[in-house]
Amino acid sequence: MTERASGPMRWIRERFNIDPLIEFASHKQVPEWRGSFWYYFGGVSLFLFIVQVVSGILLLMYYQPGEKTAYESVRFIVTKVRFGWLVRSIHSWAANLFILSAFIHMFSVFFTKAFRRPRELTWYSGFLLLALGLGFGFSGYLLPWNTLAYFATKVGTTIVAVLPGVGEPIMELLRAGKDVSTATLTRFYGLHVAILPAAFTLILGLHLMLIQTQGMHEPEPWPGGKPRYMPFFPNFVLRDLLLWLIVLNILAILAVWFPWELGSKADPFGAAPQGIKPEWYFLFTYQALKYFPAKLAGIDGEVVGIVLFGIAGLLWFLVPLWDARTPRGIRNRFINYVGITVVLFIIVMTALGVR
């Protein structure tokens, strides 16, 4: 290998020893079984994140936060700038597909029990990445400063405030004041383009490093009893790239045929319009909260609902701690039932919310 190298490879080798990396990539293997399909959703999520970074940077070239400029600059992007409509539409669609893909990735990891020892840290970091992704969605939603986004932000931040004790200060921290105002817009902008990307990149680095060093989770037990593997390079990588290409095509079709609407400019002193709904990925929470009565045992129904959701989220995050193996060692049907219940709950509540 080393003797054959010449030209650029030799130039690089003289300055940086890349042999261990090549060695690593050439020996890396991916388990091949009926569940292998789900492995690709991690990669798809990564791809969509990259699309977000690139399209987001492009939007930054024209976007201006501020009461008199936010909505106007987005309108300028989608009506005047060449392909501006496409860039914005790609950014909005890729955001939604990213959340979808990350959810699929999370549930596939859950049901294949890939979060178990020694991959707990990968699970925790993945959960944080999804939480940050939702934060991206929530903060980015307000940036065009349209009516729907204004009231969705008002409702979303008020929900935080119902938490006893810490709720109010967190809400004021998010809103940069007592009300949703242009100060909130500036703050969300800072979150969306600086703080969240920095945090996301750090945790993503850890997440990817863990996956690379530990390798992909293998089924327990192997179907048929015999392990089968596929070389990571080039077999798995090429499949990955093909899927990325397919996703890019889906994204392009969605962005071109269903361009994201801008709506009307937010008016803080106008009535909330009918049909205020959060983005679909918050819809199940939003819908479930509607079923709580105004008062429950003397406490505001909202508070009970939010606290219950908080506890459920925490339990989900900590699943590696309470998932017990059965005496036979591997199967734990209870976990499957929990997972199926959660999936059904999300699907039913989202469907009811969409109606």
Place this chain on the structure above:
Amino acid sequence: MTEPGISRRSFLDRLLGLGVLAWLGSVIYPVVEYFKTPPQGEAEVTSVVATKIQSVKPNSGLVFRFGREPAILVSGPDGKLRAFSATCTHLQCTVQYRNDLQKIYCACHNGMYDLNGRNLAGPPPRPLTEFQVTVKGDDVVVSRT
């Protein structure tokens, strides 16, 4: 080092640890404080002119600006004027008047209030805060009670 008590090394380690903590505190504290938005120094509004009396029609509503927050002026079917904070007591959306229902309505979560601001249906846990309405000449003046 067999002498009782703490060794010089562990003492210095602790001192260093404390120093690191103090340093972290001195960095984090100003950052946290920086994020707290200072009050805008806007004077509390106690009274505003909502509109002109000529433009108010029976069975209608008008959302207007009352200091930092929205308020609603409602003219009932009988023509009686009432004003309330327009911030829904549920999740702070802005309410509106529905002349087909003759009720104050919040579109976000289907909250319903009667013409006295009392929460009738849907999730709102409390009535709307009521303001005083007086007509001075042509002006409809709304003030805090």
